[in-house]
Amino acid sequence: MRGHIKKRSTWQFVVDLGPQPLQHCPACRKRYWADHGRLRACPKCHGALGDRIERRQEFHTGYQSKREAEDALAKVLGALASGLHVEPSKQLVVDFLRNEWLPAIRPTIRPTTLSSYETHVERHIIPRIGSLQLQQVTGAQINLLYARLLSEPDDRGRLLSPSTVRRVHATLHRALKDAVRWSKIPRNPVDAADPPRALGFDREMKVWTAKDLKTFLGAERESDLYPLWLTFATTGMRRGEVLGLAWEDLDLEAGHLSVKKTRIMNGYATMLSTPKTKKGRRLIALDPATTAALKKLRARQIRDHLRRGASWDESQPVFASAEGEPYHPERVSKLFAQGARKAGLPIIRLHDLRHTYATLALVSGVHPKVVSERLGHANIGITLDCYSHCLPTLSEEAAARVAALVVPD
Numbered sequence: 001m002r003g004h005i006k007k008r009s010t011w012q013f014v015v016d017l018g019p020q021p022l023q024h025c026p027a028c029r030k031r032y033w034a035d036h037g038r039l040r041a042c043p044k045c046h047g048a049l050g051d052r053i054e055r056r057q058e059f060h061t062g063y064q065s066k067r068e069a070e071d072a073l074a075k076v077l078g079a080l081a082s083g084l085h086v087e088p089s090k091q092l093v094v095d096f097l098r099n100e101w102l103p104a105i106r107p108t109i110r111p112t113t114l115s116s117y118e119t120h121v122e123r124h125i126i127p128r129i130g131s132l133q134l135q136q137v138t139g140a141q142i143n144l145l146y147a148r149l150l151s152e153p154d155d156r157g158r159l160l161s162p163s164t165v166r167r168v169h170a171t172l173h174r175a176l177k178d179a180v181r182w183s184k185i186p187r188n189p190v191d192a193a194d195p196p197r198a199l200g201f202d203r204e205m206k207v208w209t210a211k212d213l214k215t216f217l218g219a220e221r222e223s224d225l226y227p228l229w230l231t232f233a234t235t236g237m238r239r240g241e242v243l244g245l246a247w248e249d250l251d252l253e254a255g256h257l258s259v260k261k262t263r264i265m266n267g268y269a270t271m272l273s274t275p276k277t278k279k280g281r282r283l284i285a286l287d288p289a290t291t292a293a294l295k296k297l298r299a300r301q302i303r304d305h306l307r308r309g310a311s312w313d314e315s316q317p318v319f320a321s322a323e324g325e326p327y328h329p330e331r332v333s334k335l336f337a338q339g340a341r342k343a344g345l346p347i348i349r350l351h352d353l354r355h356t357y358a359t360l361a362l363v364s365g366v367h368p369k370v371v372s373e374r375l376g377h378a379n380i381g382i383t384l385d386c387y388s389h390c391l392p393t394l395s396e397e398a399a400a401r402v403a404a405l406v407v408p409d
Contacts, residue, residue, distance in 0.1 A: 003073045011069040012061035015076055023049040058088075089184070093137060094130030096184065097121050101175050110273060111266045120171040124149055124160070135185055139192025142172065146195055162196035169195035206348045207356040219343035225335060227293040228319045228327075232350070234290045236357035236375050239329050239350055240264050241280075244272055248314035252295050255286045259376065265329055280376045294318070358387050 003015040025042035042049055058076075063069040102121065106114055128145050129137065149160045149168060160168070173190040180188050208216070213233055220226050231242055240262035250257045259282050264273045275281050286294070297318070304322065305312045317326040336350045348356075354375070361371045372383035 003077060005066060005069045005073060010061060011063040011066050013069050013073040015058045015073070017056040017058055025049055089135055091134050091184070092130065093132050093134050094126045096134050096179060097126065097175055101178060105178070111271070112264050115266055117171050120168045123154060124168050125172055134179065137189045139189050142190055142193035146193070150196065166195045169193070205355050206346070206352050207359050208345065208348060210360055212345050213356060216340060216343050216345055220339055227297040228332070229339070230290050230293050232353045233357060234287055235284050236354050236361070237284070238262070238354060239332065243319055243327055243329055243332065245318040246315050247298060247318055250294065250318065252291055252298070255291050257284050257286060259284065263326065263329060270328060275376065277378050279378050282373065282376050284374055358383070362387055
C-alpha cells in the first residue's frame, strides 16, 4: 500500500488501498465495500449481492502545510500496516443501525432478541442520537442519551427504569462492537459511557408466605389448573419453561422432568424456543405430590384425546386447554391473578411464585447451590444477589448452630 502528497488549494494526500473486495447489487446498482463485514443481502432493496475485486483509493484533504500532510499520511500508512485503519465516513448512526446492523444480525439471533433490539433502536436510540455521525459519537453523548432516557418520557409517555436503560446500553454496545469489527469505527465509545447503576429489582419483589401459598393451592385443589399451579410452586420454574413442557420431557416413574424447551412470546404470538443458557437446560426432581398430580393429568388428557378420536403421542404439551392447545403465557398470568383474588390473597405476579419458591427453599435450609441449580441460574452469585433478603435469617441460624456446638453449658 502506497500514498502520495500533492498541493491543490490545500495540501492533500492519496492512499492506495490496493485491490479490495466489493459487493454490488445488480438490482439497484448499489455498491458495498466488504471490509466492514459481509452483507447477506442489499440493505436497500434486499436483493442478492454479487462479488468482485476493485482497486480502491482514499483521499484526505484540508492540510495547511506539507509537513502536516506528511505526518497524517505516515499515521494512515502505519494504521493500514497494523490492520487498525478506519476509513473516514460521514455515515449516520441511524443509517448504520437500521440499514446495516439489524439486517446483518437478523439471521444470527433469536426472534425475541431481534424484536428487543429493534425496539431499543427505533424507540430509544435513533430518536435521540440517530442524526449523529457514527465516527463522531462519544462516551459523553451516550451518557447524555442515558440521562434523557431516564428523565424524558418515551413515545408512549413512559419514563424508562434503570434496568431498561441498561438493556438499551447492552444493545448499543453490541451494535458498536460490531461496528468496530467491521472497521466502521476505531473503538467502541460505549466502553467510555456509564450506564445507570443496577439497583436490583426495579419493581419490589413480592412473595407469599408458606401459609399464603398453601391457601392458594388448597383453593385451587379441585381446579383443572391445580397441576399447573403445583408445578410452579414446587419447582420455581419460569413461566415459559413450564408452558414449554411436553410429556416426553417428563419421567414420572423416576420423578423428574427435563427443561429442554421454553414457550416464548414474539409480540402476542407464541413459539417454542430453547433455554438461553446451558444452565437453563436442566433436570429437576419432582416431589411425590407433584408427580401424583401430573400422573392424573396425563391420564385425563389421554382419555380426552381418545374420546375426540385423536391419536396420542408424547409430544403433546403438558399444560393445554381442553382442545389440546398449549396455554398462552398471558392467559395463564391472568388466570393466576384471578385465582389469587378468589382465594383472598395479596395479588402478586405469576413470576413472583418463582421468587416465593426460592425464598421458602433458602429459609427452610436448602443449600443455595441446590436452589440455584433448580432455578436454572447461570451461577450461584445470581441466586444470592436476587435473594439476599433471605441471608440474614440464614446467618442467624448459622450463628445459633455453631454456638450450640462450642459454647459450654
